[in-house]
Amino acid sequence: MIEYIIAISIFAGIYGFVALGLNIQWGLTGLINLGQVAFFAVGAYAFALAAKAGVPFILALAISACVSGLFGAAVAMFTPRLREDYLAIVTLGFSEFVRLILLNEKWLAGGPDGVAGIPRPNLPIGLPSELAFLTITAFALAIAFALTRRIEKLPFGRTLRAIREDETVVTSVGKISLSYKAQAFMLGAALAGIGGAFFASYLSYISPDMFGPNVSIYVLAAVLIGTQGSSAATLISTALVAMLLEGTRLLKDYITFVDGVELAALRLVALGVALIAIVIVRYRPGRI
Amino acid sequence: MINPLLQPIAWRALSRRSLLATCFGAMCFATALATTPVLADDQSEIVLGALMPLSGSGGPFGQEMLASAKIALEEINAAGGPLGRKIKLIEENDETNPEAAVRAARKLVEVDKVKAIFGTWASSVTLAVAPIVQEKGIILMSNSGASRITEVQKKGNIYRLEPDDLLFGKAYAEYASQQGWKKAAVLGLNVPFTQTTVEAFKQRFSERGGKITSFVTYNEEQTTFITEVARALSDQPDFVHISGYEPDITAVLKAAYQSGASARFIVPGFAVSADLIKNAGPAADGLLLVEEGVSEDSPAYQRLAEHLGKDHYYSFGAQAYDELTLLALAIEAAKSTDGAALNKSIRDVSGPEGTKVTSFAEGIAALRKGERINYDGASGPLDFDQDGNIAQANFRVSQVKDGKTTPVGNISEVKF
Numbered sequence: 283m284i285e286y287i288i289a290i291s292i293f294a295g296i297y298g299f300v301a302l303g304l305n306i307q308w309g310l311t312g313l314i315n316l317g318q319v320a321f322f323a324v325g326a327y328a329f330a331l332a333a334k335a336g337v338p339f340i341l342a343l344a345i346s347a348c349v350s351g352l353f354g355a356a357v358a359m360f361t362p363r364l365r366e367d368y369l370a371i372v373t374l375g376f377s378e379f380v381r382l383i384l385l386n387e388k389w390l391a392g393g394p395d396g397v398a399g400i401p402r403p404n405l406p407i408g409l410p411s412e413l414a415f416l417t418i419t420a421f422a423l424a425i426a427f428a429l430t431r432r433i434e435k436l437p438f439g440r441t442l443r444a445i446r447e448d449e450t451v452v453t454s455v456g457k458i459s460l461s462y463k464a465q466a467f468m469l470g471a472a473l474a475g476i477g478g479a480f481f482a483s484y485l486s487y488i489s490p491d492m493f494g495p496n497v498s499i500y501v502l503a504a505v506l507i508g509t510q511g512s513s514a515a516t517l518i519s520t521a522l523v524a525m526l527l528e529g530t531r532l533l534k535d536y537i538t539f540v541d542g543v544e545l546a547a548l549r550l551v552a553l554g555v556a557l558i559a560i561v562i563v564r565y566r567p568g569r570i
Numbered sequence: 571m572i573n574p575l576l577q578p579i580a581w582r583a584l585s586r587r588s589l590l591a592t593c594f595g596a597m598c599f600a601t602a603l604a605t606t607p608v609l610a611d612d613q614s615e616i617v618l619g620a621l622m623p624l625s626g627s628g629g630p631f632g633q634e635m636l637a638s639a640k641i642a643l644e645e646i647n648a649a650g651g652p653l654g655r656k657i658k659l660i661e662e663n664d665e666t667n668p669e670a671a672v673r674a675a676r677k678l679v680e681v682d683k684v685k686a687i688f689g690t691w692a693s694s695v696t697l698a699v700a701p702i703v704q705e706k707g708i709i710l711m712s713n714s715g716a717s718r719i720t721e722v723q724k725k726g727n728i729y730r731l732e733p734d735d736l737l738f739g740k741a742y743a744e745y746a747s748q749q750g751w752k753k754a755a756v757l758g759l760n761v762p763f764t765q766t767t768v769e770a771f772k773q774r775f776s777e778r779g780g781k782i783t784s785f786v787t788y789n790e791e792q793t794t795f796i797t798e799v800a801r802a803l804s805d806q807p808d809f810v811h812i813s814g815y816e817p818d819i820t821a822v823l824k825a826a827y828q829s830g831a832s833a834r835f836i837v838p839g840f841a842v843s844a845d846l847i848k849n850a851g852p853a854a855d856g857l858l859l860v861e862e863g864v865s866e867d868s869p870a871y872q873r874l875a876e877h878l879g880k881d882h883y884y885s886f887g888a889q890a891y892d893e894l895t896l897l898a899l900a901i902e903a904a905k906s907t908d909g910a911a912l913n914k915s916i917r918d919v920s921g922p923e924g925t926k927v928t929s930f931a932e933g934i935a936a937l938r939k940g941e942r943i944n945y946d947g948a949s950g951p952l953d954f955d956q957d958g959n960i961a962q963a964n965f966r967v968s969q970v971k972d973g974k975t976t977p978v979g980n981i982s983e984v985k986f
Contacts, residue, residue: 286680293673386790388761395718396668398697485672486701489694492669531662531677546625546663 288412292484294524295419299477300497301504301520302430302513303470308502309511310439311466312446313358314370317377318474318501323493324380325350325475326482330397333483339403343422346479347472354471358464365449377498384490396489400482419480423517426473430513433469442466443511500527503557506564526553615658616651616907618897619684621674621699622890626666628691631886634878635689635713636661638887641877642894642930649931652902659894660684666691668698675699679706685907686711688893691886693719696728703727707909709916711893713886715862717766723957727913731889731949733862733963733984735763739770741860741965741984742811742836747778748981751808756785757798757822759814767813767838783807790818795825802833809834809858816841820850827853836860839968847970854970863950863964863980864888869928870895870948883966885949892947896920899933899945919943922953951983961985 300322307313328349332342361372384391391397402411403418433439444452445459452459482488504523508515530549620639623632639659647656660682664671671690678684679702687703688711690696696714700722703710712719713732722728733741746754754775758764764787772782783805786798799822802810810826810833812819819841826833827850839861847854862885864871871884874891878884896919901907904915918924919933921944927933928946936943945952955961965981 283681286676289673289676289680393761394694395716396694396697398718398722485669485698487668487698489668489697491667491694494667528673528677531674532681546665 285412288416290524290528292412292416292419292480293528294521295416295423296477296480296484297501297504297524298423298517298520299426299480300474300501301508301516302426303473303477304501304505305470305508305511305513305516306430306433306442306466306473307470309505309508309516310434310442310446311463312365313463313467314366315373315467315470316370316495316498316502317373317375317380318470319493319495319497320373320377320380321350321354321471321474322478322481322497323377323384323490324353324471325478326488326493327384327391327397327478328475329479330400330482330488331391333401334397334399339401339483343476343479346475348475350475350478351468351472354474355464355468357471358467359460362460362463374495374498377493377495381490381493384493392489394490396487396492397482398487400486400488402483402486415484419484422476422480426476427513427517430473434511434513438462438465446511500553503553503560506557506560523553526556615656616653616901617658617660617682617684618894619675619678619682619687620659620661620689620890620894621664621671621678621687621695622661622689623666623691623695624661624663626664628666631691631713632663632666632689634884634887635691635890637878638874638884638891639689639894641874642891642898645873646895646898646930649934652898652934653905657894657898664690664692664695664699666695668692668694671695672698672702675702679703679708684708685901685909686897686912688712688897689890690714696730697722700725700728707913709897709909709912711897713889713893716763720957720959723959726958727909729916729954729958731893731952731960732886733965734959734986735766736770736986737960737963737984738838738860738965739767739772740774740986741963741981742767742771743774743778743780744981744984745836745858745860745965745967745979746775746780746809748979752780753783753805753807754780755783755802755805755807755810757795757802757810757812757814758785758787759818760787760789761814764813768811771811771813788814788818788822790815792818792821795822796829798822799825799829799831803829803831807833809836811836813838814841816843816846820846823850823853823857834858839966842970842975847973847975851973855972857970858978859968859970859975860965860981861885861968863966863982864948865946865950865964868946868948870946873929874948885966888948892945892949892952895930895933895947896945896952898930899937899943902934902937903943917954919945920952920954921945922951955986959986 304318307315325346329342329346332345441462449459504520505516507519622635643659651657662674664674686709690712693714693716696712704725704727710728712730715732715735717735758768786801788798812822819837836858839859842859864885899919900912900915903918904911924942924944925936926944933943950964953961962983962985967979968975968977
């Protein structure tokens with residue numbers, strides 16, 4: 283049991299990075315990104331290819347953060363005029379575009395076969411491998427958390443929040459909002475990329491079908507449940523979403539009137555209902 | 571107060587507190603679940619995990635497999651079970667998604683403490699679950715076909731009941747030589763599995779005295795296949811083998827039909843669905859499909875079809891039925907549920923040496939007399955090579971006529 287909880291915690295930690303990234307983009311800056319999985323995938327593949335080529339763990343992690351950060355900046359630079367729903371559509375499209383490239387360009391990363399045999403970091407900690415991996419993930423997540431907390435407090439973070447509330451005001455006081463938006467997107471994408479790197483390293487095997495739009499939706503749910511712009515709330519709600527998704531798996535052994543198929547569907551129904559409820563309660567007119 | 575919109579608003583703090591309370595509640599709930607004794611610890615039952623694609627693209631197959639496994643489970647438990655203990659089946663949905671499969675497999679291994687896992691269908695799922703079972707030293711029985719799984723199997727613990735892609739290639743060649751066809755043209759989609767099957771096909775076909783007149787590869791995104799089809803048909807081959815997936819095979823068939831040429835096409839069964847037959851219309855008439863077979867005359871398959879209804883062809887179901895039966899027999903033969911011991915005894919019960927048995931009840935009777943047994947199941951003779959692949963497989967050939975498929979022949983005992 284304890285090892286299963288460790289495994290789930292690792293998954294929650296991995297999604298924690300992605301959610302922290304989305305919190306910078308959407309929570310702080312108000313950029314709706316429905317394609318966060320694209321940066322997650324880019325980070326995972328960048329890490330996988332680098333690590334398979336013999337690059338040490340830390341360096342491969344940095345590479346994956348940089349590569350997905352660049353992708354994030356590029357998306358922001360190409361969509362300077364888009365906000366809200368329009369940006370949401372473009373990012374959703376972008377994530378499918380990334381997945382289809384990974385699926386069809388076999389020379390790049392094996393196409394549908396994916397990449398197997400991705401190494402895990404080996405650190406001289408005298409712990410079982412799963413627990414050691416959790417320790418590393420948690421440590422990295424703590425750093426990422428401290429960093430995003432800092433960003434929230436800095437003048438930079440204040441500018442991002444101001445862009446979220448009214449971009450025209452920000453422009454009128456002489457700030458170049460595109461540059462800020464690109465930086466926010468880049469940071470968010472880089473965090474998602476780090477999450478992807480841990481994901482690839484943990485599973486030791488990745489393939490394009492792992493990076494479907496449902497990952498974006500899980501993460502979006504986590505950020506929506508949390509308080510807009512708060513990193514702490516984002517992390518807590520990520521754990522909550524992971525618990526909702528995995529806890530139902532355990533529930534099945536105690537509830538006998540639904541079978542596995544129905545439960546898989548019900549799990550998603552539960553998440554959907556939770557999302558709708560949150561939007562109605564939390565984001566109703568007059569509350570923001 | 572500088573700017574109200576930059577200040578934290580009171581409700582946020584409030585709702586954060588309620589959020590924390592909710593979290594705490596949820597954690598209490600999870601802990602309560604975690605500390606409740608799980609039935610898996612019950613020594614009288616042997617727990618095995620069925621990890622199957624109950625939803626996603628493999629959904630229809632997964633449900634067939636689960637239903638079949640439950641029939642095997644009933645038979646095993648009715649016969650008293652291995653070592654006189656009943657088997658308990660824990661089913662998990664892999665959602666035809668490698669990531670969900672990893673979490674489900676972890677749950678099976680860590681929470682339910684299953685002694686073996688069977689039923690992974692998508693090749694990507696088998697590849698993703700492989701490291702977990704190998705780390706834990708338990709057995710995985712898979713229904714995936716990709717040749718690259720063989721690489722992973724070399725580390726042990728993984729058995730595949732689905733014939734490898736290589737065997738598919740050889741099956742086309744065996745069928746052609748059965749029919750006395752000597753000249754073949756090959757059209758292949760430019761993907762890895764095509765390279766493996768076409769290579770295997772070429773080799774076996776020339777061993778049988780056949781000749782490949784042309785081998786043309788094409789790309790998925792091509793809009794027309796008229797040139798490729800014309801090239802393939804220019805040598806008047808006895809048949810054309812197309813190695814690809816549904817969309818491109820449909821397009822090739824249409825191109826051939828439009829050019830007015832009549833030719834015999836042989837394609838993999840997994841690429842042909844009812845949609846293809848409908849979309850290609852008259853162009854699909856006469857199309858031959860080769861799919862993984864079952865031992866239709868075997869008592870095991872008869873029992874399975876009896877329960878599930880005779881109107882359908884249960885190839886993956888038959889495999890799942892055999893997987894559970896093999897595992898149960900192996901536990902009896904090993905006198906243990908330990909992964910390493912099971913790994914040794916799988917081949918002792920699957921044959922090819924030993925008394926031939928066709929059900930768990932027959933098998934356990936023979937084992938208790940001290941005999942070595944050879945389980946011949948619903949899906950085939952089930953003999954494994956050194957990597958854990960099916961060493962010889964049966965295939966079924968069927969033909970499309972007026973929008974319906976009818977079986978026209980079998981290719982039995984195709985070997986590597």
